[in-house]
Amino acid sequence: MNSVRTSLTHWGDGKYTLPFLDMETSAMHRVDLVKVGPENLPECGIGCIRSRDNPGYQRKVEWLRKRFDEGLRFLLLRDQKEKPLGFLEYVPGEFAWRPVDAQGWLFVHCLWVFPAGQKIRGLGSRLIRACVEEAGRAGSTGVAAMVSSGTWMAGREVFLKNGFTKIAERGRFELVVHRLREGAEPRFRDIVQDNWKCRGLHIVYSDQCPMLSKSVNDLCEMAAEYSLKKPRVTVLKSAYEAQHAPSYYGAFSLLWNGRLLSDHYVSKGRFRNILQKEILSKLLTHS
Numbered sequence: 001m002n003s004v005r006t007s008l009t010h011w012g013d014g015k016y017t018l019p020f021l022d023m024e025t026s027a028m029h030r031v032d033l034v035k036v037g038p039e040n041l042p043e044c045g046i047g048c049i050r051s052r053d054n055p056g057y058q059r060k061v062e063w064l065r066k067r068f069d070e071g072l073r074f075l076l077l078r079d080q081k082e083k084p085l086g087f088l089e090y091v092p093g094e095f096a097w098r099p100v101d102a103q104g105w106l107f108v109h110c111l112w113v114f115p116a117g118q119k120i121r122g123l124g125s126r127l128i129r130a131c132v133e134e135a136g137r138a139g140s141t142g143v144a145a146m147v148s149s150g151t152w153m154a155g156r157e158v159f160l161k162n163g164f165t166k167i168a169e170r171g172r173f174e175l176v177v178h179r180l181r182e183g184a185e186p187r188f189r190d191i192v193q194d195n196w197k198c199r200g201l202h203i204v205y206s207d208q209c210p211m212l213s214k215s216v217n218d219l220c221e222m223a224a225e226y227s228l229k230k231p232r233v234t235v236l237k238s239a240y241e242a243q244h245a246p247s248y249y250g251a252f253s254l255l256w257n258g259r260l261l262s263d264h265y266v267s268k269g270r271f272r273n274i275l276q277k278e279i280l281s282k283l284l285t286h287s
Contacts (some may be wrong), residue, residue: 022208029120031085033130034076038068047076047087049210050274056210063207070095070239075130077113077123085117088127090134090143093186097242098146098177098250102186106135108145109208111154124154128162132178141183146248148172150264153249173248189243196246197258201231201279204253206242212252215265219254222271227279 036044041064049057064072071165086220089109093102097109108131117123128143145164147156150172160166164176170188177186196202201223204214216233223231235253238240247253247263254262254274259275 001050021162026154030080031120031123032078032080033126034078035134036074036076038065041065041068044076044078046210047074047084048237050084055211056207056213058208060210067095068093072109073134075127075134077117078129079116083116084114085120085216086111086113086123086127088112088131091239093137093139093240097206097236097239099189099191099243099245099248100144100186101148101189101243102144104116104141104183105144105177106131106138106142107152107186108138108143111145113218122160125162128159128164130187132163132180135178136180141180141181142177142179144175144177144186147174147176153264188248191246191248192244193246193258193260195244196253198232198254198255200229202234202254202255202258203231204234204236204255206236206248206251208242209234209265211265213273214272216268219271221265222268224277226275228275228279 013068026177034040034044045052046057046064049060052059070091072089072091072095074087076087077085088111090106091109093100093105093107096102096107098107100107111124111127113124132143145154145159145268146171147154147159156166156174156176159176162178162226164178166174166176167185168175168188175186175188203216203219205216207213220231220233236245242250245253246255247260249263252264253260254266256279261278266274
């Protein structure tokens with residue numbers, strides 16, 4: 001039995017907080033569920049980064065303000081001290097920042113429960129159910145999400161146990177849906193690598209994820225340390241561009257001479273390994 005119980009019958013558009021109780025333990029938790037939009041973004045923050053001095057925070061805020069006009073919202077769980085416990089970001093499918101065609105659906109960009117929130121069972125499921133209820137009120141066909149067993153994306157299990165079914169797969173990525181009414185299924189778009197061919201390192205990313213700008217700066221610094229030409233950096237500016245990105249994650253791609261090296265956030269240590277294995281060793285071979 002799920003221990004979290006609440007109703008969103010009187011949900012407002014970004015203005016109301018609805019409490020619910022978690023009774024997994026003998027202690028009682030009071031957690032607020034807030035829908036964040038343009039009106040309450042300054043008060044609620046972006047969810048995943050708390051420090052407003054973080055460059056990624058500011059870039060995400062600028063990105064969100066443009067996306068709100070397209071219908072993007074996110075659901076934020078926080079404790080009574082207003083500490084974030086988890087969030088789910090969603091958008092009308094035609095404005096999804098992933099290489100998918102999901103018109104008519106609500107599309108989940110990301111689902112994240114913080115370590116503090118993981119001590120309270122059922123928060124991820126509650127966010128998903130709240131999103132499904134949002135889709136019902138909006139008259140959407142349903143809710144779609146891209147999931148993966150890899151890093152930087154939610155796994156499929158939490159969606160499957162909340163009524164979603166898998167409909168498509170591309171490599172490590174899967175499309176899952178919770179259908180509410182008749183309509184065309186979402187689909188993966190084809191990745192056309194020829195559109196992204198250029199010599200050297202090429203980083204393609206968007207500010208949909210506020211963690212990525214730091215990764216981009218780190219990669220450029222490390223490339224200089226190894227005497228490589230400064231990477232070309234392309235910042236995706238629209239949902240259309242993200243839907244035609246060089247990888248299915250959409251928000252980040254690292255390429256070398258047009259070949260995909262990584263489709264998610266790259267740390268300095270991992271980039272060093274990629275440099276040595278995929279680039280430097282081959283440059284020495286051909287020198």
